[in-house]
Amino acid sequence: xxxxxxxxxxxxxxxxxxxxxxxxxxxxxxxxxxxxxxxxxxxxxxxxxxxxxxxxxxxxxxxxxxxxxxxxxxxxxxxxxxxxxxxxxxxxxxxxxxxxxxxxxxxxxxxxxxxxxxxxxxxxxxxxxxxxxxxxxxxxxxxxxxxxxxxxxxxxxxxxxxxxxxxxxxxxxxxxxxxxxxxxxxxxxxxxxxxxxxxxxxxxxxxxxxxxxxxxxxxxxxxxxxxxxxxxxxxxxxxxxxxxxxxxxxxxxxxxxxxxxxxxxxxxxxxxxxxxxxxxxxxxx
Amino acid sequence: xxxxxxxxxxxxxxxxxxxxxxxxxxxxxxxxxxxxxxxxxxxxxxxxxxxxxxxxxxxxxxxxxxxxxxxxxxxxxxxxxxxxxxxxxxxxxxxxxxxxxxxxxxxxxxxxxxxxxxxxxxxxxxxxxxxxxxxxxxxxxxxxxxxxxxxxxxxxxxxxxxxxxxxxxxxxxxxxxxxxxxxxxxxxxxxxx
Numbered sequence: 001x002x003x004x005x006x007x008x009x010x011x012x013x014x015x016x017x018x019x020x021x022x023x024x025x026x027x028x029x030x031x032x033x034x035x036x037x038x039x040x041x042x043x044x045x046x047x048x049x050x051x052x053x054x055x056x057x058x059x060x061x062x063x064x065x066x067x068x069x070x071x072x073x074x075x076x077x078x079x080x081x082x083x084x085x086x087x088x089x090x091x092x093x094x095x096x097x098x099x100x101x102x103x104x105x106x107x108x109x110x111x112x113x114x115x116x117x118x119x120x121x122x123x124x125x126x127x128x129x130x131x132x133x134x135x136x137x138x139x140x141x142x143x144x145x146x147x148x149x150x151x152x153x154x155x156x157x158x159x160x161x162x163x164x165x166x167x168x169x170x171x172x173x174x175x176x177x178x179x180x181x182x183x184x185x186x187x188x189x190x191x192x193x194x195x196x197x198x199x200x201x202x203x204x205x206x207x208x209x210x211x212x213x214x215x216x217x218x219x220x221x222x223x224x225x226x227x228x229x230x231x232x233x234x235x236x237x238x239x240x241x242x243x244x245x246x247x248x249x250x251x252x253x254x255x256x257x258x259x260x261x262x263x264x265x266x267x268x269x270x271x272x273x274x275x276x277x278x279x280x281x282x283x284x285x
Numbered sequence: 286x287x288x289x290x291x292x293x294x295x296x297x298x299x300x301x302x303x304x305x306x307x308x309x310x311x312x313x314x315x316x317x318x319x320x321x322x323x324x325x326x327x328x329x330x331x332x333x334x335x336x337x338x339x340x341x342x343x344x345x346x347x348x349x350x351x352x353x354x355x356x357x358x359x360x361x362x363x364x365x366x367x368x369x370x371x372x373x374x375x376x377x378x379x380x381x382x383x384x385x386x387x388x389x390x391x392x393x394x395x396x397x398x399x400x401x402x403x404x405x406x407x408x409x410x411x412x413x414x415x416x417x418x419x420x421x422x423x424x425x426x427x428x429x430x431x432x433x434x435x436x437x438x439x440x441x442x443x444x445x446x447x448x449x450x451x452x453x454x455x456x457x458x459x460x461x462x463x464x465x466x467x468x469x470x471x472x473x474x475x476x477x478x
């Protein structure tokens with residue numbers, strides 16, 4: 001299995017990268033970061049990009065820092081960078097927990113956080129995290145940098161708001177307050193497989209009641225998303241099995257699941273229900 | 286594989302029938318589609334651009350109106366398309382039927398699609414293709430609705446630019462997903478433990 005002929009570009013700066021991308025994007029030019037999705041597709045000649053803009057040598061894109069209340073994750077930060085908490089407090093712990101569900105270790109040493117978001121597989125764990133926590137995607141092009149809110153960013157399976165000539169230079173995740181709790185739950189048949197469904201929840205407990213609740217589901221629909229109708233059911237409530245079950249039922253009633261030959265919409269809906277409830281219970285524990 | 290979809294059009298059946306048979310107008314509402322040649326009143330050549338994550342494909346082919354039954358407002362279209370780079374092809378027979386629904390029209394669409402090549406080899410069966418089709422039809426429906434409303438507000442205006450963004454709409458992303466899953470599985474099976 002060999003890829004078709006393509007032209008290889010290895011810019012050294014972000015400016016050079018977006019300049020060459022602007023030039024080649026109309027002629028099927030693609031960004032190469034970790035290459036864990038793109039390269040196998042090229043080897044099978046499913047993807048036939050005429051140009052590859054390799055950003056691995058670009059200075060400054062491996063930035064992983066906390067600044068102004070956000071965790072800034074550069075385009076070349078590998079999944080494996082999150083095995084150890086990348087930020088203090090619950091956010092670092094959340095990312096360190098979720099990263100273990102992404103494929104296998106060798107893939108995590110190469111694949112990138114931003115690459116996952118640019119690829120936008122419906123079952124991507126990082127996409128669920130970005131959608132649930134409300135990440136900002138920093139899209140860089142020759143026209144400048146624009147920030148895209150998570151709610152506007154995901155537009156369907158493998159479809160995002162990024163223009164072909166835009167480089168997802170950085171993703172910014174809001175830092176969770178120290179008293180935030182989180183629960184993540186994923187179901188797949190074998191470790192490392194794509195999730196059939198997954199759920200992530202975060203909330204705080206103030207004076208015995210829940211506040212600032214977020215519930216996101218991934219792998220169920222074409223894109224991960226928050227289920228606002230279920231979130232509002234938690235607000236001001238004491239954490240209890242009853243409240244969690246009601247919120248999980250609301251999630252199951254709100255999703256329009258993907259269906260395929262192996263997993264029916266009904267099965268995915270049931271998983272969304274169970275995984276949401278478990279994620280909430282984990283967060284409350 | 287066969288499946289059914291429905292679409293609501295904000296026009297009475299007689300008018301909706303005329304609009305739906307105006308292929309040049311309809312083509313502008315199909316996500317990512319481009320009409321390249323009008324062979325005759327029944328036969329049209331064109332292409333549909335599809336982007337599936339890293340996979341960009343353009344299915345090139347033709348659509349032919351095989352049967353038009355104005356009395357019962359039924360039509361049958363045969364459409365064939367293939368990827369010029371040999372990654373797959375689609376062969377479909379689509380039947381349209383109109384019935385009144387309130388002040389508007391309900392369009393009932395029955396599709397019989399046969400896929401060949403990579404898509405067929407890796408595709409995960411009818412459920413996937415059905416969700417693809419519903420997605421495309423929903424996009425088509427909203428584009429058509431937008432176009433009808435636009436032409437109402439400016440009745441004499443010549444058909445302008447496609448109301449949809451020119452970006453190929455990736456209804457087929459789901460096929461890609463199916464494909465993708467299988468490919469990854471293939472890799473995992475082959476990789477030495």
